[in-house]
Amino acid sequence: MLLNPRPRPSARPAGHRKAALLASAASVCLLAAAAPPVPLGVGDRLYPYLGNPGYNVASYEVDLTYPGTHDKPLEAVTTINAWTTADLDHLNLDFAHGTVRSVDVDGRPADFARAGDDLVVTPDQPLRRGGWTRITVRHTSDPAPVKDQDGGWVRTSDGLAMANQADAAHLVFPCNDHPSDKAMFTFRITAPNGYTAVANGLPTGTERVGRSTTWTYRTRHPMATELAQVSIGRSAVPHRTGPHGLPVRDVVPSGDRKTLEPWLAKTPDQIAWMESKVGPFPFETYGVLMAQATTGFELETQTLSLFEKNLFTEPGYPKWYVESVMVHELSHQWFGDSVTPRTWSDVWLNEGHATWYEALYADEKAHQPLADRMKAAYAESDRWREAGGPPARPKAPAPGEKISIFRPNIYDGAALVIYALRQEIGRPAFERLERLWVREHRDSTATTGDFVRLASLVAGRDLSGFLQGWLYGDKTPPMPGHPDWKQAPPAKSAKPHRPRSPK
Structure with missing residues (x-):
C-alpha cells in the first residue's frame, strides 16, 4: 500500500499457518455453549481482535448484488468452506457492517449473535476437530462509511471498489479476517446492465438475465482477505499480454480509457523488470484498477x-515518480500477496521490499x-523508529486510525534494512536471497x-x-560501507522521503 500525504520451498498446510497464533487463542473456552457470545481473535500483537481460532478457511464464495446506487446496501451471500482445528460448539466470524438475515452450517439453520465485530455462529450440533464444514451467511454489505473505521467499500464516481487493508474485509463480508489464513476465492457479482464488474483472478463466466448481468471470477492461488478486490462501475476493461503470455487486464472509467492508455501500456515492461529481479510473476493475471x-x-x-x-492525471507528479509508484504496488504481488506476512508485525517484509524495488526502479x-535515497532515509531513521517503532516491531495503530501502522518506519525505514543487508552480504548473495524467498x-x-x-543460510553465516x-533496535546501527552516514540533528523535523508515501 502507498499512502498519499498530499493535498496529497513449499506452501505450508493451513493448519501450520496459524499454529503459532492459535496457541494462545485456542485456550479460550470454545466449548462452553451456555456462555454468552464474546469476540475472539488470534492474538495478533497489532490487531488482537482479528481472525478467529478453531478453524482454517479453504475457500470463500462471495455473491454480491449491487442495486445501482450508493444509498442502498448490497444483498449478499457468503459461503465459507473450512477445516476445523478444534472441537467447536460455536465459532466466530469477523463481520461488522451489515444485516445478517440467516446462517446455515452444513445445510442446517444455525443460531447467530453479534459480539463486538464478530458474528458468533452456533450450529445445531457440535463441530468436531479435523472435520470439514460449510457455513453460509445471507447478509447485506453496506457501502456507507463506518465511523472510526478505515477501508472496506470505496465509493467511486460511478460505483464501488474495495480497500480492505489492514482490517476491513469484515466490513464487506463475513470472514476470518487475518492474513495468516489465506484461502481461495470465487466472486459472483450481479449489477444492472451498463455496469461492469471485475474481481481478483480470472473470469469464469458472464450471464445476462433481463436488466442485470452476473460476472463470476475465481482465483487460482490462495489470498488473504485484506487483498480482496471487487470493482463495480461504468468501466472499460482493456486487455493486453504480459511476459510469457500473462493475461493483463486493467479497469478504468470508460471515458478516460484513451487518456490513461499510455500508463496502462507500461505494465508489461514493468512486470518483465520485476521478473528479472525476483523470478516469474506469481499469479494467473495482473492489471491496475484506476478508480x-x-x-x-x-x-x-x-x-x-x-x-x-x-495519480495519472495530476500534472504535478513527475513521470518517473508515477512509474515507480506503479512498480511499488506491482512488487507487492510477490512481497505481501504471494508471500504474505503471518502477523501484522511482519508487514515490513511487504512494504520494505515494495519500497526497495520502487527505489531501485527509479535508480535504474x-x-x-x-544511495541518495537510502542516505536520506538513514538521516531520519532514528526519528521514524521513535515515532513508529523499529521496522519489525511497529507501534500499534492510534485510536480511531486503524491504518496508522503504515508509518515511514515500515517503508523507507524498512527499505534501509534491506539496503544494509545487501551491503553486508554483497549483491550476488542478496539477489539469490530475494529469488529464494x-x-x-x-x-x-x-x-x-x-x-x-x-x-543466514544464503550468506553462509548467522x-x-x-x-x-x-x-x-531503538537506534539505527551504523551502515556497512558508509561510516560517514549520520542521523539528522534533533531539531530537524522528520518527514517521509517522498511526496506520496506508501501504505
Whole structure:
C-alpha cells in the first residue's frame, strides 16, 4: 500500500499457518455453549481482535448484488468452506457492517449473535476437530462509511471498489479476517446492465438475465482477505499480454480509457523488470484498477492493484515518480500477496521490499540514485523508529486510525534494512536471497524469523546478530560501507522521503 500525504520451498498446510497464533487463542473456552457470545481473535500483537481460532478457511464464495446506487446496501451471500482445528460448539466470524438475515452450517439453520465485530455462529450440533464444514451467511454489505473505521467499500464516481487493508474485509463480508489464513476465492457479482464488474483472478463466466448481468471470477492461488478486490462501475476493461503470455487486464472509467492508455501500456515492461529481479510473476493475471475516488493511498489488491485515477492525471507528479509508484504496488504481488506476512508485525517484509524495488526502479530507469535515497532515509531513521517503532516491531495503530501502522518506519525505514543487508552480504548473495524467498514461500505466509534464517543460510553465516539491531533496535546501527552516514540533528523535523508515501 502507498499512502498519499498530499493535498496529497513449499506452501505450508493451513493448519501450520496459524499454529503459532492459535496457541494462545485456542485456550479460550470454545466449548462452553451456555456462555454468552464474546469476540475472539488470534492474538495478533497489532490487531488482537482479528481472525478467529478453531478453524482454517479453504475457500470463500462471495455473491454480491449491487442495486445501482450508493444509498442502498448490497444483498449478499457468503459461503465459507473450512477445516476445523478444534472441537467447536460455536465459532466466530469477523463481520461488522451489515444485516445478517440467516446462517446455515452444513445445510442446517444455525443460531447467530453479534459480539463486538464478530458474528458468533452456533450450529445445531457440535463441530468436531479435523472435520470439514460449510457455513453460509445471507447478509447485506453496506457501502456507507463506518465511523472510526478505515477501508472496506470505496465509493467511486460511478460505483464501488474495495480497500480492505489492514482490517476491513469484515466490513464487506463475513470472514476470518487475518492474513495468516489465506484461502481461495470465487466472486459472483450481479449489477444492472451498463455496469461492469471485475474481481481478483480470472473470469469464469458472464450471464445476462433481463436488466442485470452476473460476472463470476475465481482465483487460482490462495489470498488473504485484506487483498480482496471487487470493482463495480461504468468501466472499460482493456486487455493486453504480459511476459510469457500473462493475461493483463486493467479497469478504468470508460471515458478516460484513451487518456490513461499510455500508463496502462507500461505494465508489461514493468512486470518483465520485476521478473528479472525476483523470478516469474506469481499469479494467473495482473492489471491496475484506476478508480475515480479519493482514498489517500494506492493498494496492492491481489492481481488487480487499486490506484487513484488522479495519480495519472495530476500534472504535478513527475513521470518517473508515477512509474515507480506503479512498480511499488506491482512488487507487492510477490512481497505481501504471494508471500504474505503471518502477523501484522511482519508487514515490513511487504512494504520494505515494495519500497526497495520502487527505489531501485527509479535508480535504474530514471537515474534517481538509490544511495541518495537510502542516505536520506538513514538521516531520519532514528526519528521514524521513535515515532513508529523499529521496522519489525511497529507501534500499534492510534485510536480511531486503524491504518496508522503504515508509518515511514515500515517503508523507507524498512527499505534501509534491506539496503544494509545487501551491503553486508554483497549483491550476488542478496539477489539469490530475494529469488529464494519468493520461491520458498510462494502462496504461503512467512515471518521475520523466516527471512533472517534464509538470509543466514544464503550468506553462509548467522546474520541474526547483525539484523537484530536493524529490525528491532531503538537506534539505527551504523551502515556497512558508509561510516560517514549520520542521523539528522534533533531539531530537524522528520518527514517521509517522498511526496506520496506508501501504505
